[in-house]
Amino acid sequence: METLVVERLAQFVNNGELDARMIKVESEHSACSAAFGAQAAGVRAFSATNSQGLALMNEILYIMSGARLPAVFGIVNRAMSSPINIWCDHSDTMGCRDTGWIQLYCESAQEILDTTLQAFRIGEHKDVLLPVMVCFDGFILSHLYEPVYIPTRTEVKPFVGKYRPHVKLDPDKPVTMGPVGMPDSYMEFKKQQAEAMEAAKKVIKDVDREFKRRYGRGYGGLVEKVNIPAKTIIIALGSVCGTIKEVIKKHKNIGLLRIRSFRPFPEKEVKKACAKAENICVIDRAFSFGNHGPIFTEVNSALRNCNATITGFIAGLGGRDITPDDIENVIKNADEGGTLWLDVFGKGVSR
Amino acid sequence: MIEVRIHGRGGQGAVTASQVLAMAFFEDGKWAQAFPAFGAERRGSPAMSFVRVDKKPILIRSQVYHPQYALVLDPTLLDAVNVCKGMECCGFIVVNTKHDIGEMHVTNRYTVDLDTIAMKVIGRKFVNLAMLGAFSAVSGAVSMKAISKAIRLRMEPKVAEKNTKAAKMAHEMVKKEVSK
Numbered sequence: 001m002e003t004l005v006v007e008r009l010a011q012f013v014n015n016g017e018l019d020a021r022m023i024k025v026e027s028e029h030s031a032c033s034a035a036f037g038a039q040a041a042g043v044r045a046f047s048a049t050n051s052q053g054l055a056l057m058n059e060i061l062y063i064m065s066g067a068r069l070p071a072v073f074g075i076v077n078r079a080m081s082s083p084i085n086i087w088c089d090h091s092d093t094m095g096c097r098d099t100g101w102i103q104l105y106c107e108s109a110q111e112i113l114d115t116t117l118q119a120f121r122i123g124e125h126k127d128v129l130l131p132v133m134v135c136f137d138g139f140i141l142s143h144l145y146e147p148v149y150i151p152t153r154t155e156v157k158p159f160v161g162k163y164r165p166h167v168k169l170d171p172d173k174p175v176t177m178g179p180v181g182m183p184d185s186y187m188e189f190k191k192q193q194a195e196a197m198e199a200a201k202k203v204i205k206d207v208d209r210e211f212k213r214r215y216g217r218g219y220g221g222l223v224e225k226v227n228i229p230a231k232t233i234i235i236a237l238g239s240v241c242g243t244i245k246e247v248i249k250k251h252k253n254i255g256l257l258r259i260r261s262f263r264p265f266p267e268k269e270v271k272k273a274c275a276k277a278e279n280i281c282v283i284d285r286a287f288s289f290g291n292h293g294p295i296f297t298e299v300n301s302a303l304r305n306c307n308a309t310i311t312g313f314i315a316g317l318g319g320r321d322i323t324p325d326d327i328e329n330v331i332k333n334a335d336e337g338g339t340l341w342l343d344v345f346g347k348g349v350s351r
Numbered sequence: 352m353i354e355v356r357i358h359g360r361g362g363q364g365a366v367t368a369s370q371v372l373a374m375a376f377f378e379d380g381k382w383a384q385a386f387p388a389f390g391a392e393r394r395g396s397p398a399m400s401f402v403r404v405d406k407k408p409i410l411i412r413s414q415v416y417h418p419q420y421a422l423v424l425d426p427t428l429l430d431a432v433n434v435c436k437g438m439e440c441c442g443f444i445v446v447n448t449k450h451d452i453g454e455m456h457v458t459n460r461y462t463v464d465l466d467t468i469a470m471k472v473i474g475r476k477f478v479n480l481a482m483l484g485a486f487s488a489v490s491g492a493v494s495m496k497a498i499s500k501a502i503r504l505r506m507e508p509k510v511a512e513k514n515t516k517a518a519k520m521a522h523e524m525v526k527k528e529v530s531k
Binding site: 088140141143144146245321322323324 | 373383391409410411413414
């Protein structure tokens with residue numbers, strides 16, 4: 001799935017178009033570790049993975065964010081086995097929710113490119129210094145051909161800029177990286193990490209705004225709003241938002257709130273956008289067993305003081321297509337409340 | 352919006368054909384998407400790919416269920432899959448075969464012997480890009496100029512030259528059938 005990404009990067013490096021070194025490793029655990037090492041040595045590190053591969057990185061993901069190394073990874077969203085499944089859903093990145101990585105979700109091929117460029121600026125910002133996952137739907141976006149505007153190197157350079165690490169491993173200027181954080185300091189580290197994630201909200205918005213000024217394309221920062229305010233609002237992330245945009249053209253009083261940044265979570269923006277809504281539909285391409293869909297839970301928490309009916313829809317797991325008819329079904333069941341499963345066991349919706 | 356479905360067998364280049372067709376539409380100034388049916392195809396098993404095209408950016412991200420056009424690269428698929436699935440009877444089907452394909456629920460049916468063309472021009476039965484020439488003739492939705500350019504952009508020069516020639520031959524053959 002991410003093979004295409006890595007293959008193309010290998011081509012760039014081989015053809016001398018990208019000043020970089022490819023490091024071949026035997027597993028995702030090592031890939032993430034190598035990226036950590038490279039980043040610690042003071043260069044930009046990038047990798048791509050998904051699904052069980054991302055799960056194998058999990059241990060190092062925490063170490064990367066805790067060490068405040070702003071690597072950028074492309075994550076091609078895919079289901080978790082078992083049963084064995086290679087198709088799209090968001091279970092893999094939702095499982096990394098608390099790793100301390102920024103998570104940005106894309107809707108189109110163009111947005112993947114643009115968000116990757118933005119990700120370096122966001123992660124490397126002095127108020128942030130956190131690694132970023134650029135998440136995009138497996139197959140639906142990863143195996144898609146569509147027109148993309150590719151900026152030239154000269155266009156990109158002034159935006160992304162040269163990497164100036166805040167600290168690096170340097171024999172002439174020794175530093176300690178990855179020290180022990182005893183009970184008397186660990187919590188201070190974590191508080192600073194929490195503040196950095198909070199600060200990332202403004203940076204994500206600012207960087208997107210600057211991107212728009214420079215290239216004419218912007219994505220709304222943390223969230224994208226379509227037809228808001230509205231009586232019914234659908235909240236979702238990823239490629240399904242394109243299908244939703246197409247469907248709601250035919251409806252009055254239905255809006256879309258596309259969550260672009262899941263971490264940090266745009267609580268304030270969700271609250272503001274849904275302030276006057278009566279029904280909120282949350283589409284989750286993942287499920288937290290024993291509770292609800294992960295976005296549903298977060299939206300409920302953000303809207304804890306609202307009167308709106310919030311209904312969660314579990315859809316598109318393991319590559320099941322989310323069709324315009326499914327979106328119509330969501331709209332039809334907008335006032336049901338609780339969690340419904342879409343298109344499972346041959347039923348339109350079910351508890 | 353036009354939706355096209357390409358039926359092939361794993362290894363016959365249905366996915367490449369959809370990508371080249373999308374590029375051709377793009378060359379003609381349209382917005383296009385190309386993507387495979389999301390399966391785990393093995394060589395020889397039935398495979399599908401899709402193209403969507405519109406005058407404005409395409410937002411929809413679901414699979415294609417009701418195409419106006421179905422292009423069939425391998426005649427043996429007619430017995431294996433329902434190539435008319437989801438199509439209105441006013442849709443168009445183009446099949447690579449030298450035999451009569453008989454009645455189908457879709458009224459506009461065209462056959463073209465791409466195997467013979469490919470054997471003559473390419474030397475092997477690579478019919479996926481030749482089919483695009485036939486599609487251009489049947490639909491009139493994309494120019495041969497754009498298809499030739501897309502083939503040149505996507506393939507190595509030598510391969511591109513042969514495939515362009517095969518596509519043009521297929522185009523001429525089908526054009527005759529269409530104007531009948």
